[in-house]
Structures are given as structure tokens and as C-alpha cells.
Amino acid sequence: MLQKMQKHLEEHFSFVKEKKLLLAVSGGIDSMVLLSVFKKLALEIGVAHCNFQLRGHDSDADALFVKEQAQALQVPFFLQAFTTEDYANEHKVSIQVAARKLRYNWFAEVLLRENYDFIVTAHHLDDQVETFLIHLSRGTGLEGLVGIPAKNGNIMRPFLEISRAEIEVYAKENHISWREDASNASDKYVRNKIRHHIVPVLKELNPSFLTSFQNTLAHLQQAADLVTDSSERIFEKVALVEKETIKIDFKKLVRYDSYQAYLYQWLKEYGFTAWNDIYNLLEAQTGKHIFSSTHLLLKDRDFLLLSPKNKGEEEKVFYIEKINENLKFPLNVSLCKTDDILEPTNNSIFVDQNKLSFPLVVRKKQEGDYFYPSGMKGKKKLSKYFKDEKYSLLDKEKQWLLTSNNEIVWVIGKRADQRFLAQSNTKEIVKIELK
Template sequence: MTSKFQNHINTNLPFLKEKKLLLAVSGGIDSMVLVHLCHQLQLDFVVAHCNFQLRGDESEEDENFVKSQMEILQIPIFVQKFDTIAFAKQQKLPIQVVARNLRYEWFNSLLSNHSFDYILTAHHLDDSLETFLINFTRGSGIEGLTGIPAQNGTVIRPLLPFSRYEIETFANENSIAWREDSSNTSDKYLRNKLRHHVIPVLKELNRSLLTSFESTISHLKQTESLAIDASKSLYSKVVSEDENHTAIDLVKLLEYQNSQAYLYHWLQPFGFSDWTAVADLIHAQSGKQVFSETHILLKNRDTLLLFAKQQPFHEAIFWIEKEQSEVKFPLKLSFCNAGYISNPSSHTIFVDEDKLQFPLTIRRWSEGDFFYPLGMNGKKKLSKFFKDEKFSLLDKSTVWLLCSNEKIVWIIGKRQDDRFKVAENTAKILKINYTT
């Protein structure tokens, strides 16, 4: 296995020989074999061990074991303890998800603070097969059926070409010590059920299962590459972008037979997962939305608009004290006294300061809001104003209001309220400027 590993590094990952590496080591057989192989090749690496404190004394024994083995090999080691259960309760997430997040957050901080180039993990071919089956049983696009990637950013998995059998044989032949994780024997998790009950049957049916699996993965990756190339080619014909949002022209998109597949490739990087809802949005009424954790996909007539969520600030109110000369968040405003009105515009207004009641507020608009448009008699609902001005749903969602004691002073960047205008008897003129 040593020569095969060396050939794999020389052929596929030669850059690792010149880099500073961080090895994720649990103490299990896979990671301990990876340590010994990297040590034999004299790669420049240190070890990182996570103690998630999930198995009582066993977790402490794992930590002590890894420390002692690295001391024997004279390999530097970083160790981090996590109160994983507390984090899981706080974040209301499954323990496995929290443990993974904690692990990689810490690894990335080590990379940043100690100038490591890559993280190496000990995932192998059987792990990749298990991941394939998990994604297959849950339902997946093609990228979920291509196994574990050999490299994902700074994370590299140099043992992916090797089977669990090869790793176990190498460990036994070289008297490599390791720790068994008792949780691996439990069928509580889907991965373990597949490992203990499904994959052995598949291997009985096909003794060359892993070889067949590697061939299948190779074909699927080629197919995925074709799909990516096609989606990139169509993107510029159907999609337009600006600094605020991305627009997908549905009329043009629906000229192509595989419209939903293209949407999948374009939207998957933004965290969307409810593909039935995304597909339904194509023929939905204007105003329908689908959410990911970070983005909103909005149907607006014959267009799908994609933009980052602004939900955290939707209900927020921001206060402006009388002595403030500028505001930097949630948008940029400046305030100064003026002797006369000069060049008013949609981005610059002049108001009678004595008519204002401080603190002023900045907030989003809501149904029922009304104002008195400058130069007009009477009041007007904002919803009617938006309709008359032909505001899109996206335009309306980005509107901010400057208010004085609940009265609208300015639809910022759009229209001033007549009640606060400068009159002949105005003693103090306040100039307010909005900078985009």
C-alpha cells in the first residue's frame, strides 16, 4: 500500500509534497494509517484531534491515545475539546451536524492562524460508496451520486482510492495501533446500517463491487461535467445580473426542454433544496417566493428574481438622534443645516427642521402606510404610490422610510412628504442626503 499511496501522491497530488499540511486524526484505523503513510513519505504535517466529549471516558481515552502515538512519532499535535451536546441544544441541530460544523470551523481557524495549506482527512473508497447510497436513498441530483470528492477547497482526501480492506491489511501488517469507536457498532445511524447490512450483501452479489463503483463514479462525473458545461453555456442567454439581484428570464428558459435541470445547476450553490417548490414557481403567480437559508427566489411576472435575504432587518427600526450628522447603517444618510434650498433631487431633500420630532427613525414600509407626496394635495397610500410608479416586487422589498413620530418624512431615494417641506416662515432648513 505504501508504494500505491506514493504513486497516487506523485501522480494526482504532487503539490502536497511542498505544502504544510494538517491531518485530521480521530485515532481510528483510517486516520492512523494516513498518519503512518504521510510519515513514511516525509510529508510536512501536524495532527489535529477533536474531542467532542460524546462518549465519556472513551472520548478522553481517544485523546490520550492520539497524543501518545504522536509523541512516539514526534509529530506535533493540536487538540480541541468541544461541549458538543450544549452546542446542539443551543443551535437546535443534530449532534452529527454540529460536530461536523465545529470540526471544520476549528480546522479552518488552524489553517488561518498557523499558515497551513491543506486539511487531510482519511475518507476512503468504502466511505464514498456509503455516501453514494445515503444520497441515493434520500433522493439526489447527479452531484450527490458522484461519491466523496477527492478535493473540496482546502480539504483533500488522499485515501479515496483505497478500500477499507486495504487499510485494515496495511494496519495489521505494520502493527499500527488504533482505537475502535464504539458508536460504529450501533445501527442508530443510516451510514452504519448500510455498512453493516446492505453493503455486505452487495459485495456478496458482486465481489468486484468497489471496482464497479469506481467505474460508475467515473462515468457519472463525466456526465456531470457535460451538464455543467451546458448550464454555463445557457446561463448568459437567459440570466442577467446586477449588484442587487439575479434575474432569470422564464420565457427564454422555457424554450429549452430541461428547464428544471438548468435551474437546479444555477440555484443549488445558493442553498436551495426544495426543488418541487422551485419547479412550481415557474408557473406560479407573481409574488410567490421560495427561500433558502441565505437567499430568496421571487416570481415576478415572467422572471425569477434571486437576491440575498434581508429578512433580519425587515422588522427592525433604526433610530437617529438630533445631534447625529450621519447614518451608516442600514443605509448612508447625512444631515446638515442649509441656508437655502439648492438642487433638490430624489437623493437630496430639504425639510423644515422645526417640524421634525427626534429621534427620527428608519424602517421598512408596511401595508397601511401613507404619506402626503410633495407638490400634491392630500394623502396617498404607499401601496398606491408603488403601483403608480410601477415598482416591481423587488423594488418594494428594498424601500426604506425616514419617519418623524410615525409620520413619513421621506420614501428614501424616491419621494419627500409635503408636510415637512420648507415654507416661507421656515427658520431652520435641514438638508438630508442619501448616498448609494
């Protein structure tokens, strides 16, 4: 295996010779073989061990074991203990996710501090098969079947083409000692089931299953790359990002035969799951919308608008108690006395103080709102105004209103109400300004 690994490194990792490599060593057979192979290849290595403290004394014994092995080989050794359970509880994630997060964070830290170039892990081909089948068992998409990459940023995994059997042979021939891998019990249960009950059947059906599987992974990885590449390209053609909102022109989108697939690619990271509802949105009426846990997807005429959900904001109201009191949130509005009436702009209007009833209220639209738009005769429903002004549904949701006694004084930043505006004979003039 030493030769195979040497050849493999020369072919795919030819850059490692002048690099400092930090090996992630748990003390299990895979990483102990990794350590042995890389030491024999005379590469510049260090050993990093995480003590997740999940199995009491055993965890400490693992750490001690790896430390002794590293010292025996005269390889720098780095150790970090974690209170993994606390972290998991605190961040509301599984033990497994917590451990991964802690591990990679610390590795990155050591890399930087100790001037290493790459983290090297001992993930191997059987791990890939098992992960594929775990994802399959749970339900997945193409992204769950492509395996982990051999090189990803500053993480490299040189064993991905090596089988567990080869590692075991090497360990035996080279008298490698190891300790049983410490890993999350429930993950271990699933992995063991797959390792002992599914993989052997696949190998029986096809004695060169592992080789075939490598080709399968390569094909799937390629297809996944194409999917990413292509969906980014189409996104640029049919979508626009405006601040926090993504605006998808679906008249353009549906020209592509597989427009549903593109939508899926773009939206999957926003927590949506009801895909059929999303595809149906395209044919729904303006105003139909779907929420994910974090986002809102809204059909608005020829567009799908994706924006973060500002939960409950629509029910919030903000008070301005008196003149000279500035509102800071959700937007910056100030009231001050003035002697002159200037032309109103989008950002300032001049009103008659005596017509205002404090506290003024800044709120979103309500059913039945109407106002007397400045420069027009008579009153108008706010909804009609929005329509005439071609507000998108999101625009409507975002529009703040300044009200007095529940009458609209100002559609903030857009249009004043005629009733409140200061006239030439107004005595106490107030300038209301949006900054």
C-alpha cells in the same frame, strides 16, 4: 498495499514528495494504516489527533495511544481536546457537524502554525460506498452521490481507491495496532447497518462491485462538474446580481429546455425546498412569491427576484422627534433649519416647518397611502405612483416614506409632497436631507 500506494501517489499526488503532510489520525485501523504506509514511504509527516471528549476515558485513551504510536515512529504529534457537546449545543448543530467543524478548523490552524502543506485523511473506498448509500437512504441529489474528492484545497485523501479489506490485510501483515474508531453513535448505527447488511449483497451480486463503484463515482462526478459549469455559464446569460438581489430574466431562461434544472442549481443553496411551487412561479401572476428560511423569491413581470428576507422590517417604524435630530437607521435622514429654499433634488427637499407634526415617522407603504406629488395637480394613490414609476415589487417593499401625522411628506429619495413644500412666503424653512 505499500507498492499500490506508492504507485498511486506517484500517479495522482506526485507533488507530495517535497511537501509536509499532516496526517489526521483517530487511532482507528484506517488512520493507523495511513500512518504506517506514509512513514514507510519516507514522506515528511506529522500526526494530528482530536480528542472530542465524547466517550470519557476512552477518548483520553485514544489520544494517549496515538501519541505513543507517533512518538515510537519519531513523528511530530499534535493534540487538541474539544468540548464538542458544548459547541454543538451552543451552535445548535449535531454532534457530528460540531466535530467536523472543530476538527477542520483546528487542522487548518496547525497547518498554518507548523508549516504543513496538506492534511491527509484515511477516507477509503468503502467509506465512499457507505456515504453514497446513507445519502440515498435519506433522499439526495446528484451532489449527494458523487463522493468526497481525492484532493480538495489542502486536504488530500490518498486511500479513496483502497478498500477496507485491503486496509485490514495490511494491518494484519504489518502487525498494526489500533483502537476502535470513535465516532458519533447514530452515524455509526446507520453506517454499520449499511456496511453489514447492504454492501455485502451488492458485492455478492457483483464480485467486482467496488471497482464498478469507482467508475460510477467518476461518471457522476463528471456529470456534476458539467452541471456546475453549465449552470454558471447560463446564470451569466440570464441573471444579474444587483447588490443583494439576484434578478433572473426568465423569458431568457425558459429558452433552455432544462430551465427547471438551472433554477434548482441556482436556488438550492438558499434554503428552498418547494421546487414545484418555484417552477409554477414562472407562470404565476406578478406578485406571487415564495419564502425560504432566509430568502424571498418574487415573481415580478419578466423577472424572478431573489433577495434576503428582512424579516419584519416592513412593520417597523422609526421616529424623528425634532429638528436637528438625525435618523441613522434604516437610512440616514437629517432635518435642519435653513433660510433659503433651493431646488429640490433626489436627496433633499425644503418644507414648511409649521406644517410638520412631530414626531415624524419613517415607515414603509401602507394600504391606502396617497400623496400630492410635487409638480403635479391633485392627489395620487401611492400604489398608482409606484406603478407609473415602474417600481419592481422589491423596489416597493424597499421604499421608505417620511410621514407627518400619517400623511406622506416625502417618498424618500424620490418625490416630495406638494402640501408640505416650503413656498416663497414660508417663514420657517426646514431642509430634509438623505445622506
